[in-house]
Amino acid sequence: MVFEVKSTDLLGRVGKLKTKNGVLETPTLLPVVNPRKLEIKPKEIFEEFKYKAIMTNAYLFKKYFEKEVLKKGIHGFLNFPNVIMTDSGAYQLLRYGKVEVEPIEILDFQEKIGSDIGVILDIPTGFQVSRNHAEWTVKETLERAKKAVEYFGKQGKSMLLTGPLQGGTYFDLLEFSAKKMSELPFDVYALGSPTKIMEQYLFDILVKMMLIVKKNLPPDKPLHLFGAGHPFMFSFAVALGFDLFDSASYALYAKDGRYITETGTTKLENLEYFPCNCPVCKSLTPQDLKEKEKHEKEVLLMKHNLYVCKVEVERIKQSIVEGRLWELLELRARSHPALFQAFKVLSKYSKILMKNTPVYKFRGMFIFDEISLYRPEILTHKTKIVENYEKPEKAEILLLLPQPSSKPFHKSSQYKKVKKFLEEAGINMEKIHVCFYSIPFGIIPVELDEVYPLSQFEDAKPYNQKMVEEMVKNIVDYVKSKNYKKIFLHPDFSLMDKRKIKQLKREIGFKETTKNRDPWSLDSLEDLSKILRLEG
Ligand SMILES: [Zn+2]
Numbered sequence: 373m374v375f376e377v378k379s380t381d382l383l384g385r386v387g388k389l390k391t392k393n394g395v396l397e398t399p400t401l402l403p404v405v406n407p408r409k410l411e412i413k414p415k416e417i418f419e420e421f422k423y424k425a426i427m428t429n430a431y432l433f434k435k436y437f438e439k440e441v442l443k444k445g446i447h448g449f450l451n452f453p454n455v456i457m458t459d460s461g462a463y464q465l466l467r468y469g470k471v472e473v474e475p476i477e478i479l480d481f482q483e484k485i486g487s488d489i490g491v492i493l494d495i496p497t498g499f500q501v502s503r504n505h506a507e508w509t510v511k512e513t514l515e516r517a518k519k520a521v522e523y524f525g526k527q528g529k530s531m532l533l534t535g536p537l538q539g540g541t542y543f544d545l546l547e548f549s550a551k552k553m554s555e556l557p558f559d560v561y562a563l564g565s566p567t568k569i570m571e572q573y574l575f576d577i578l579v580k581m582m583l584i585v586k587k588n589l590p591p592d593k594p595l596h597l598f599g600a601g602h603p604f605m606f607s608f609a610v611a612l613g614f615d616l617f618d619s620a621s622y623a624l625y626a627k628d629g630r631y632i633t634e635t636g637t638t639k640l641e642n643l644e645y646f647p648c649n650c651p652v653c654k655s656l657t658p659q660d661l662k663e664k665e666k667h668e669k670e671v672l673l674m675k676h677n678l679y680v681c682k683v684e685v686e687r688i689k690q691s692i693v694e695g696r697l698w699e700l701l702e703l704r705a706r707s708h709p710a711l712f713q714a715f716k717v718l719s720k721y722s723k724i725l726m727k728n729t730p731v732y733k734f735r736g737m738f739i740f741d742e743i744s745l746y747r748p749e750i751l752t753h754k755t756k757i758v759e760n761y762e763k764p765e766k767a768e769i770l771l772l773l774p775q776p777s778s779k780p781f782h783k784s785s786q787y788k789k790v791k792k793f794l795e796e797a798g799i800n801m802e803k804i805h806v807c808f809y810s811i812p813f814g815i816i817p818v819e820l821d822e823v824y825p826l827s828q829f830e831d832a833k834p835y836n837q838k839m840v841e842e843m844v845k846n847i848v849d850y851v852k853s854k855n856y857k858k859i860f861l862h863p864d865f866s867l868m869d870k871r872k873i874k875q876l877k878r879e880i881g882f883k884e885t886t887k888n889r890d891p892w893s894l895d896s897l898e899d900l901s902k903i904l905r906l907e908g
Contacts (some may be wrong), residue, residue: 373775458490533558537585567599595616632681652679781816
């Protein structure tokens with residue numbers, strides 16, 4: 373196996389990618405290194421910044437340094453001991469319309485200079501192009517991919533081979549590309565030409581593209597994102613199943629005098645304080661840095677930017693291991709409205725994230741608002757309770773109790789009081805099935821309330837209407853999937869107002885147990901036991 377997965381959360385994974393130059397832990401960011409402008413030495417990127425892989429452009433090497441790099445090999449030339457991924461000139465093709473190299477020639481060249489991960493010379497679709505053009509890029513890339521795989525198979529390759537997917541924002545073409553390319557034995561797949569989309573902050577479109585790609589590729593293969601931009605979107609790329617991403621933004625922003633933080637960028641000239649403790653920010657004040665001469669300032673900014681990007685990747689990995697990637701997305705989504713918009717798109721497709729999200733985590737969940745309700749853990753519970761769960765055999769009567777104030781619910785003093793009341797009234801508890809209606813999980817059968825994560829969450833009250841509606845929807849789905857002879861609802865007007873209760877009554881039909889405002893008062897509980905004794 374070339375790629376091995378260690379931990380997963382959402383579609384994100386911590387994995388190991390075997391290359392001829394050692395094992396690369398993913399997700400990983402590959403800083404883009406331009407062989408013509410080595411402002412920070414690749415060796416420093418490895419030793420000082422601890423990046424285990426870099427991305428560079430084989431086409432530029434061929435054009436400007438062919439003899440030297442063939443002699444020294446790319447690792448020797450760049451003096452970088454670890455994994456080097458090379459692009460093939462597709463970016464130049466997109467920018468300048470042509471490259472002076474043949475597809476097989478550049479593939480051969482990448483292998484000869486010792487690249488660890490190579491890319492075929494694809495045709496990037498680009499952004500805002502005609503459908504005809506997009507179709508052509510998909511077909512031509514596919515033809516080139518077939519030839520590359522066939523040629524490489526015969527040569528006995530040592531380099532991992534990447535197959536880029538094209539189609540751009542034509543989602544059906546992108547899907548076609550993903551399906552066809554996945555029939556070819558590439559080691560790595562990549563989403564092509566998203567740069568413009570990211571530059572324009574069209575993250576919602578990007579999320580859709582990523583979902584299409586992920587859905588149609590073999591799950592055991594690593595996935596690369598070309599030209600990932602700002603670190604505030606790395607967690608989104610990882611959550612959607614991307615394992616590798618290259619980025620030149622550390623350098624591009626630095627050239628523009630921009631200082632990267634995990635939530636955005638700031639012009640250096642506007643900074644009075646450094647919100648960072650990297651070696652650059654520790655040793656200088658913003659004023660010191662502003663006063664440096666242009667080139668030195670740029671290099672120092674690049675260094676800070678590299679540190680920030682690295683920390684973000686580590687944070688993402690830790691979030692996967694802890695099962696908190698969703699919470700990191702919630703946090704990052706608030707960095708920019710465009711990211712929040714993307715997060716809303718992602719939450720709509722959250723069912724896709726269910727499969728790889730562990731059913732057990734070491735830590736409880738944090739619920740902030742209705743967006744948190746789209747967490748895969750919650751959708752998993754709601755789906756299971758409707759589709760797979762069977763109620764206790766003898767239970768004919770459903771008693772819907774509001775969520776008590778402490779967890780697990782069945783151990784709360786409020787539930788204990790209910791139980792005592794009903795037992796003292798001589799009610800046959802075998803016939804009665806208690807389910808709690810609650811936010812965020814909707815319906816929680818009493819016997820399950822200790823199963824993870826039904827008691828392991830913290831939430832923010834008061835709940836908003838959308839959250840209440842989601843709960844009501846789950847109650848309806850649940851009741852309709854089971855056959856109880858009678859249903860009683862013990863109302864809690866702080867959780868569901870009279871109008872909502874009326875609406876729910878129309879949909880599933882139940883008897884209210886009390887008119888009392890406090891569901892746990894003695895009067896309420898007396899009403900409850902009375903009605904169950906009479907009608908239960
Ligand atoms: Zn810093």
